[in-house]
Amino acid sequence: MSFKLSIPLVVSLLASFSAVSAQTQCNATSLCPSSAPCCSEFGFCGTGDFCLGGCNPLASNTLTSCMPEPVCQNANHTFKDTSRILTNATYFDGNATKYDWVVNSGTIINSTAGELGLTLTEDNGGTRISSTRYVHYGTITARLKTGKWGGVVTAFITMSDIKDEIDWEFPGDQVTEGQSNFFWQGVIPQKTVGGTHGNLTDTFSNYHDYTIDWQEDALTWAIDGQTVRTLKRSDTTGDDGVSRYPSTPSRVQLSIWPAGINASGQGTIEWAGGLINWDDPDYKSAGHFYALVESVSITCADSKANPSDAQSYVYGKNTSAFSPQIAVSNETTVNSGAMALRALAGAGGVWTAIGAGAFMALGALLV
Structure with missing residues (x-):
């Protein structure tokens, strides 16, 4: 099946610059x-939106250079419309009460059945979208x-x-x-x-529920409510006493990406099923490949324990790679400078174009 476009309404195609x-x-x-x-998620130094989602505190100027991360909230996200999705992540200012998701790259579409297409x-x-709030243990x-x-x-991850x-x-x-x-x-x-x-029924033709149940002492993956794998934190502890187990606040991300291209390593290409055939009849007909998302539910493990005025997660002053320390705070997550055009970042600064996500509201017909 593919998206047939009728009366396409191009709402926005945004671009932005960062210092x-x-x-x-x-x-x-x-x-x-x-x-x-x-330090942005791609390993470059900057200001503005570089200090928001994906900003690495261990590689930034100080542990407090990155903005605090919006704290987890229980939610069931559906996509009957895209009013809670900001279509250009570089314009996000950290205010997670305004948007639930941002588009980091690519184009999203909305079907007449209320599905989100990547x-x-x-x-x-x-295309990749990221949640504006972080999860620090929970069930997604x-x-x-x-x-x-x-x-x-196609990918559904926490990062x-x-x-x-x-x-x-x-x-x-x-x-x-x-x-x-x-x-x-x-x-x-x-x-x-x-x-x-x-042993799944066709994952392209049929919806399935994929679960990441991430708790402090164990991690479980499930499909349609049935556990398929469990990892204990203790299983990841090395002889040095360090548990190499995911333990820091994470965004939820959904994406579709091209592994089968010449720029990828041969192992990646083989894992992905070979090079992409851009002459595939489905691609020629629809003008794109796609994945569909009906809903994302999030249950936060820390929601009851957090104080009533909890706003954010912050990294503690003694944080290191081997012992990250996370605290819940009432510090604001809003970076007022992220919405404005940034001035040049000091001597030798340059303007760098950042590719923006785009959204097309589509009268779409699934066939």
């Missing part, structure tokens, strides 16, 4: 300068239909600002299975810790 210190990259051993204090074209590099369930094309990957990650991924044309995985602070293990879970 970035010229060629200044950042990591845990090379921190950002005070003139561009925030699209992939040869030009847009895929995404009800979705995946893609079905070789080289095209922290220091790269703790929990995954559900659906590579290529493998429409009877899903893959679970996790990463600790972006470290790629020598031996994969991923799992494959099969």
